[in-house]
Each structure stands twice: as structure tokens, then as C-alpha cells.
Amino acid sequence: MSLSIGLVVHASRRGVFEEAVESLSGISLKWVTYGHERDIRPLVRSLVDGHALDGLLVGAVPYRACRDVLPPRLPVAVPRSSALDLALALSQAQVRGWQPVPVSIDTFDHEVVAEVTEALHLDRTRVTCLPYDDDQSVDDICAFHQRSLKEGSGYVITARTAVLRQLRGALRVLNGSPVPSSIRSELHELVSRVRHERAGASGFAAGVFCVGRHGRPGDLERSRTGLLHLLRATPELTDAWIEDRGRRGVLVLGRRTLFERFSRNWLVVPVLDQARESLGVRVAAGFGVGPSARTSVVLAERAAVRAESENRPCGYLMEDSGLVVGPMGPGGPPRTGLHRDQDDRDRDQGDRLRELARTVGLSTATLSRLAAIEQDLAGRTVTPSELADAMAITDPSGRRLLRKLHAHGLASSEGSAQTHRKGRPTGLYRLAIDAALTGSADGHPLTAV
Template identity: 50%
Template sequence: MIGLVIHASHRAVFADAARTLAGVTFEWVVYEHEDAVHDLVDALLTQQGVDGLLLGPVPYAKCRDLLPADLPVAILRSAGLDLSLALFKALARGWRPTPVSIDTYDIQTVADVVQALELDPTEVICLPYDPEQSLAEIVAFHRETAARTGADYAISLRTAVAAELQGDLGVLGGLPGPATLRAQLHELALRVQSRQASALRFAAGVFLVDKVGPERDLDRARVGLMNLLVNTPGFADAWIEDRGSRGLVVFAHQALFEQATGSWVSLPTLGQARDILGIRVAAGFGVGASARSCLHLAERAAARAEQEGRPSAYLIEDSGVIIGPMSPAGSAVTFTYRDHTAEVEQLAGEVGLSATTLSRLIAVERTLEGRAISPSDLAQHLGITDPSGRRLIRKLGDAGLVAIQGSTQMHRKGRPAQLYKLCISNAMERQ
């Protein structure tokens, strides 16, 4: 199920774009005024439990505080084709294509269209989207531009802006057309399906009890841990086996373990074993193509967790990603990749980074699932300063490990932030 948050006047266009997408149920959130978006989306998330959400930048700004971190979200971006069609519509109506004022469009998209159509860039004035902009400010921008340049019309993605300017200035809506909407819907559906397929992958967990004294005490501790797991709601649907010696094996879908660990951040069961049973437990999780592969990876992860000397857990996937240590309460985790194999060490040396930094970047790239990221957002992911994030992007760019994916500008003051797509995994495959 995908939720669509749209203005009432746009429903027909979205319905046309959505009709070719099979196997997807749409839940429509239709609003007349932007102030209603927050409550409507809150009701949707509470009552329906959608698997993905598609919405424009304005609705996103209104409800972003409600969106779960793990919910696939697509923010509508009008493409160059949509802007080009709006400019040609102006010609069809007898208006001069330029001068013109444009709101909400990405600056780079406008620049690309202006260059492709060989227009005068000084006569195309763009106001990038800023969530703090008021309706009055956007309307004033178009009116001031028209008064200064003599423009015949404006291009606006905001329905309320078009309503305010009606009668004073010609307005063309730059809403994404069915082709653009269809492409973004298909991309979101693929992300949801990929996430669901990943969650349904088979996984194994190995829980090891630290030696607590005589063999009978170890047996008692293992039985206590078994009872703790069986009575933990997060493991209710898992298959739990007594492995003998000092360990337990748990088999389940990956989604169950992700929920029990808060997406591989913490494992409260470790703290419960310490506080209730008085024992120290190390846990390892493995995600692979078969039960044997999962168990082997989980054993490696549990052995690694034991080396921490405190209650902790690790995850090892067959893709090579390692996440940990996870603590009972949820401290910061670090990422590695195949224990810094020769490929990572070699590529890190070529780029001029440490193998650890490169491993963490690979983990970030995997989390993004192909989405672009700004230098400041990358810095936030890695826990470094913004200047360090920009320097890191430049270094990755010099090595061909990032690709420019346009730009964004959250505030009118200052320069637009360039967006980049990480391409480290592709380089790893070529090693």
C-alpha cells in the first residue's frame, strides 16, 4: 500500500499516472489547504500502516515530523520535461516564453532547460523551494518580477499561488505530468518491494552465555535464557532451539530481528539477561541465502561479540556488511565491510581514506538505496563536521566514487547544496 498526499485539484493527474502500476493499493490523502496535511497524514499513518509515501515538497515539510525513519518516502520533483512543456504552453497561448518567474523548481533543472532551449538565463528568474516561505512571499516574488521585467506569465507549482495571482498575471502550473509521476511511483514501488524482499530473507541468531562457573550453572543459565527469549514478544514468531554447550539458536525472517534490535541499533534482551538472570550474553545475527549460511554468519558474529567483553551483538550479512557492536541500550554502532578485506584496503589506499571510513561509507550507500545525498547529510550520517563532509565528497569525487545528481536549496540565502550519489559498491565490484 502506497499513500499519495495530493492537492484536490491534482487527483485526476495522479490517477492517470497510477493506473499502470499493478500489484499496488493506493491510499489517497487529498487536501484543500496545506494546513490540513499534518492531521491527514497522521491519521493515515495511524490507521492504515502504509508501506510507502509519495508527496510533494510542501506536504513533506508539513508532516516530516510524523514520518517513521524506516518508511520509504518519495518527494515529488518536477523534471525538466515538465518545465519545458510549461514553456511551450506559454508559446501556444501567445505569451513570450521569457521573461518568466518560476517558483519551487530546482535551480539546476531550470538551468538545464534554459540551456537546452537556448533561452536567455538572465530573463528566467527562479525562486527555489524553501519550507519557511509563506504564500505571500511567493506571490510577491512573482508580482515584483512581472513589474520589473514585464513578464506575461509565471510558472508555479503551488495551487494557492496560482489562485492568488489569478486576474493579475497569467500562471501556468508546473505540476509533474503523468510520465514523471508514473516514473516516481514505479521507483517508490520498487523500493518498497526491495525492502519487503529484504525483510523476508531468512536469518539466524546465536546467543552465547558467558561461562558462569560449574557446568550445572551454565545449564541453568542457558535454560533461563531460553525462557527469557520465549517470553519476549519480539521473538514470539521465531524458532528457538537449545544448541547445547552454552548457546541458543534462533531462526526467523530478517524483519523480526530488525524489529527486535531497532534496525540493528540495540538489543534489550542483553540487558534483561544481565539484570534478571545475572548472566552476560553475546549475540550474533547472520543473514544469508540459506539456513546453513545464516547460521555460519551468526556464529562468526557471536564470536566477534564475545570479544567485546561486555553484553553486545553483531550482524554479519552475506553481502559483506558487518554492523556492531549493538549494546543493550543502543549506543552508536560502527560499520565494517568484510573485515577490511584486501579489496577495501586497496581501494581505501587509492582514495586516501582509512579502510574503516570507506567501510562506513559503503554502509551509508547501502542504506540510501540509490538516493542522492548532500555533503552535510553525509557528515551527519558519519558524525563529522560539515566542512569535513565537503572535503570527503571532494576526495570521493576525485576518485570517481560519487556522481553529481543535481542540487537543492533549502533557504533562499546562500548557495544551493549539490547532491551526490555514492558509487563505492560499483568500484568494489571492479576491484
């Protein structure tokens, strides 16, 4: 069955998007074409009210205008202008016989501009950049370009249609909006994410709950039996298969969606608090998600060992893709007083995490894992390679992930380091996911250079 994907595009860009999607199959496209920003919100509302969408591809400007009318769990991809788009715009200038610098660039991130200008050996001091910011107006961007090129020489590269229209006739200007290949890549990634989440939601999952070592064998037996009854009495696990695993463990088998509800999308493990309060024992929880029940159990056992090594009640998730999420702390059901306040905070943070994950275009589990890595770093910087190792992904994927985090204000560039005597320096980044979740920082873009 094909997926229903919505696309929100400016009328002047419709042809580019049509070229990008003409070779794709297995998806049904629902178009929203707008001419002015004021039209975006009502058009998108009509789209989501009238169709059961599986995903939405929407640019940064229209996303800002319509995000409050989007369904909470709708997967959304917000394309960002890439190094390829900038390189092609610079090549257009060369074809027209323009000097490569000075050039004033908006929307592109500092890191992308630095990467491309370094590769093309351009004089970086003659390149100015204004990264995308939700609060920027068209007039503000145009004023930036006019200040940057106040002597009248040079040209502008912009990814904003309204800026392109307003500057024509006043300055030389080129369109740096995503090209068909970039759009096609973003759409592929969105479709893959939707299909992966669907497959994961209907797939097997397992949980292994281990009672901490303590006291005499009889005490351990009673604790394990108490834990077994506690899990069987948990409403979210009503449809799960729960059995005594012997020694110190209890095994739970079910669909992934069941465990996601139980853990509030892999944020907390409420039963840990309940076991401590009602049974007086410390419990470690391991969750595994794989293509079969057998694989899921193996992964859950490994995750439980990882959780036990923390020497505190917590849980870990391990997927067959190599993704590890944790530590997940205790978090019981709403009660009274301070306990209820803490539960409300946990729930609010879970809502913020899901919203932030959707905005960035990552899964909740991935962003949760990144938040845990940031906690382990304790303010230290990280290289793309180090992040890739921590996430169990390839180095190129680590670089792409950091570029995506940086583009959304969830990581800041902190210079570079020469990790090897030979070769190019590698970038240093500081993660800022916790600040975005707690609201302790505004996540604004870096200042222009």
C-alpha cells in the first residue's frame, strides 16, 4: 500500500519539486501550493483535515507558519539547503562570468558555507553568511545583504523566494534553494523513516526485568515473585506475555507499541519506582527490539546487563540496528504532592522531546539517546567520529547527524581539532539538546560573519 505524503511548496518552486519526485514510486503525493505566506496555514489545515497523511515535507518558512495545525504524531521533514545546493549556486556565478567573491549568503548554515568555501579555495573573509532564523523577516535579510555588499560589487545567494524577488534590480542575486536531487534525498529519508517506524511499531519487542542481588535465596525468590505480580498488574502490559525467567529475572514479550506506551516513548520505566516502594528492591530493566522474538530477547538481556552496571534503578533499550537508548530513569503514575509534580515534569519533557524530534526530523528514540550522550559528555565537546561511535553509526552518518543538530540549534560549532598529524582538522561540537528541552536557552543561530 502506498504512503500518502504531503508537500508544501511555493508556486515558483512547484516545477522543481515535480522534477524531484517524478521518478519516485509507492507514494501518493498531496500538494499544497502557496503564493504568499499568509495562505500557508489555511491551506495546510485543509490538507491535514481532508487527508490521512503518513508524512509531510515542508520548508522551514512554511513550517513556521503551519506547525501549530499539524497532528502531533505526523512525521515531518524540513529540508535545509545543503552543501551541494550552495556549490551549484556558486558555479552559476562562475558561468555568468562573475567573480566568486565577494558574496553574501543567507539561509545556509555557517558550517556548510565554511565547508564549501574551503573546498573551492575562496577567500573566507569576503564571504558573509546569515543562517536561517525563524524570527528573520524578508526586510531584515535584504538589509543584511545590502550592508554586506554596500560597495556595490559582488552578488547574493539566497534560498528565500521573497528575498530573491525583492532584491532583483537592486543587487545581482542567485537562487540557492534546494535542487531536485536534494529534495529527492529528503523525501527518500522521510519515506524511509515512516516505513521504519511502521515496521518497528508492528514488530516484536521484549523486556527483561532483573531484581538486584541481595539477601538470602529465599528473599530473592520472594522479590522476583513480587516483581512478576507487579508487572502482571500493570495496565499497559495487559496484552503482554509475562513469565518467570528464573534466577533474578522476569521476561515480558509483546509488540513494540506496547512497550512504547509503557515507557512513554522510551523516556521512563515507571515500574522501577513501584518495585522500590512496594517491594523494597532495586530493579534493572532491559528492552530489546528486533525482527523476531528471539532476537528481541537477546537484545533485552544485553540491555538489562547494561542497566545493572549503572548501580541504580534504570532501564536501557537496544535495537538490532545498533541504536542504544538510556539510561531511562524511574517515573511512576500520577500520585500526590511532589510525586505528581515530578510526573507532570516527566510528561511535559516527553511531550517536548517528541515535538523537538519531529521538528528536527529524528525519531524520539534517537533524540533521547543523543540527550543521554550529552549528559555523559558533561559539557565536553565531541567530534563527528566520536558521536558516530557512541551512536553505533558510520562516520559520514555522524557528520550528517551533527549538521542536522547544528541546523536546528541543538549543537554549536566549537572550532576544530587536529586529531591526526596528517589529514584535515575535524570539527568540534557541543550538544545543546538539554537546553532546548528545558527551555534554558533559546537555541538561536550563530551570529553572522
